[in-house]
Amino acid sequence: MENSEKKNLRKWWLNRRIKYNVGLLISGFVSFNLYWFLGELLIFPYDDSFEVTLFTMSFQFVGYFFFTLIANIFYFLGYFVDVFFNKNSSEKFRTNLFNSGFVFSLFIPFIVPILIVVRYFVEYY
Template sequence: MEYNKGLVIAGFVAFLLYNILGPIIINSVEEFDETGVLMVVHLIAYGVAMCVANVFYTLGYLVDAVLNPTNSVSFRESLFKLGYWFSVSLPVLFIAFIMLSFLFRNH
């Protein structure tokens, strides 16, 4: 539950960044337009991305079983933290990459 909550919050933050920075950065290069239909498309795409993230989350059990033969709780917690922070950082990093690509497109 904590994992999906983090993904939802990260997706919301990324969506806010996209809608705040998009008109400022993208409009300088091309027209930025976030319609209701486009919002639904983004929501569906992020739902699919969350499903993929949950598949990798589930694979964490396999990684734990293979790489943690002593059944160490600290290893398991570290593995979860690594996967969690990687997963929740991706949506924001993706938006940052998009914005940077528009900033440096003509340079």
């Protein structure tokens, strides 16, 4: 792959990073609020130790910050996967790679609210 192709490829990935990070921020915000809502609805009536305080919000913010850093490292690796495995420089391959990584990254924060529902059915239902 030529330098100009690599430069265009780098630019292609760089142009989508903002969308990726905005998606992560929205996903984190929605999943935290869903966690809070489901915890209050399903867990709190049976376990009054469930609470969302400034400390728990701060702890989750720090945890989500590190998740976002790790997600961006994987985003960066998407460029290298594209370079080494997309030998024909197929736009379809590149777009599918981005979209699958994007959807997967947006899903990960929702594991926590899903675990709230699982906890409810395992412990209290």
